[in-house]
Amino acid sequence: MSRIGLFLCECGPNIAEAIDLDKIAEFINKENKVAGIERHRLLCSEEGKKFLAESIKQNQFDHIVIAACSPKQHESTFMEVLSQAGLNPYLLQLVNIREQCAWMTPDKGLATKKALRLIRAAINRVRFHSKLHEKEIEANPDVVVIGAGMTGIETALSLAQQGRTVYLIDKDKLGGMLKNLKRLFPGMLDPQRLLQEKIAEFNNQTQIKVFEDSQVKEILGFFGNFIVTIINKEKEISLKAGSIVLGIGAQEFVPEGMDQFGYGLKNVYTALQFEKEGLTKIPDESKALAIIHCVGREKLGYCSKFCCVNSMKLAHLIKEKRPDIKVIQFYQELCLPGKEYDKFYRETREKGIEFIRFDKIGVGKNGNQLELKYGSGDGTEKHLNVDIVILATGLIPNPETKDFAQMLNIAVDDYGFFKEEHIKLGPVSTLTDGIFIAGTCQGPKDIKESILQAKAASGRILSALIPGRKLPIEAKASEISDSLCMGCGICVQVCAYGAVSIDERKHISVVNEVLCRGCGNCAASCPSGAASHRHFTNQQLYYEAREILR
């Protein structure tokens, strides 16, 4: 028979005035289920905590029920006190008689009745609480960064500055998308110089190990202990790391098959193709150049948000090289987010760049020139002959995105980009612990935003994986009974974190406690009762509910 101690907290006047605690003590006492009932004015105060600890020791209670505030307020406070008193902290059940009883029930009689019901349920439940231990695992503080574009480089540098060993892997050479660019908006910086500077910083950081021309073959393991196998010059290399950052970038959408834009005709480029090759090949006799915005936006279903400003950057570049050429921007909506781009837009206009709003547009051939047919909202069709057409298209996911998503059990969104754990609360983390995403592989963005995400991801890693410190594991994880499991695999399907898998040898499910976040979905779905959710076991919930059902 367990010795349950019941503590009633008055919480100053908060509980004492709304609930008749004497009556509760009287009723509980009669039922003879607890070994002792103590009452205190303010249990979370220093004095109250001391009282709680001493009382536990003196009365030799082995299970504790505290009727006080919401567990969200002081569950951790009281768990700590239990530990100090030499009791496992999970042998506590906190009854929320303040927020969810005293404060929401104006009638004292009803509130007392409800509190009694809740306290009885907790007493009935706490008997089945078992000791849980917060486990820890050894964790490797090193990091593998996949993709060596601006995002990957920035991540590697931030981590290396704090002394972390970083393995920077790219299927190509360092630099990513930056290698193709001539200038960066809005400051018209030279990206090659920026890249050189960053690579020079690498030389001071011996902790960064770069693997160019390398393919990722396989990733095994979990947060704290990943093994990444790469193929470098036909040689397999195994890298050990605690965490992985994906910065594999995106690629430009090429409007193939969208005939109205004349893609495939001579002198029709996409924005990236023009910056890479077209800029140096502008024919001498050219007089006019058109940039068409939002090409493919409707088809893709999203705004890539950098292409408007990028088109203005191209106009600046062209004007720098050939001031005699007339540049016309055809747009539907201008996307100028943030505090810099509006100014950039005004500067562009001041350079004599023309902006025309269109509602429909088509590109065709007219002799040696290209002919634009467009409507500008007044119902009439206008014609314009130009020498070069640039199609400003957005970004689409890299083809490798879905392979990595599958390999690492992380989600992709409707458009095929990596999906973050939470749009606001976890913008760089993913469903899988220890895997972070940064840069354009998560969605279209400019370089500034990519760098922000790179810093965010490195910050998350620096605070989560600390050299010499072990990684705590959720104590309220799931467990699966070897003898009850029949290996149906339903729990494997419902787990959002890939924490449950089938042991091929035994043909039963096993839980990886490092990945389990303790939602209890597997426990609710298990047809044979093998999966159970620690601290929320069927037995505990059953007996808690049973008292409420009386």
Add this chain to the structure above:
Amino acid sequence: MAQTFEPNLIGFLCNWCSYAAADLAGSNKLEVPANLATIRVMCSSRVDPIFILNAYLRGIDGVIIAGCHPGDCHYQTGNYYARRRFALLSKILKTFNLDPHRFRLSWISASEGQRFSQVTKEFAESIQKAGPNPLRKKPFID
């Protein structure tokens, strides 16, 4: 007898959204039916349909399950599982000639204290009208 009927209600609240909403309702001193006692679970997907059947067969008048709004689940997809299990359970209950209106699934986010108070009050009223669970007098199981 009908006037004095006070329904006995049980609620399963997910830790991250609805339990926090209930706390908020309390903090704002919003009234919530006193005959509703709640059980905290980490996720609405932890609620095994057996808990609900058990409650019903033991004579509970109404069960409410509340979780995060679709798309907001703390555990990504838990509330979708809860929704599906609930839909299936409702069908099964109908087959057994049990009243599915005694069960409610609701989405209440952590900031919706007002909504928590409203939903629970409405639910208590509807159960009040429906009358006691016929199994109350003679529990199906003990």
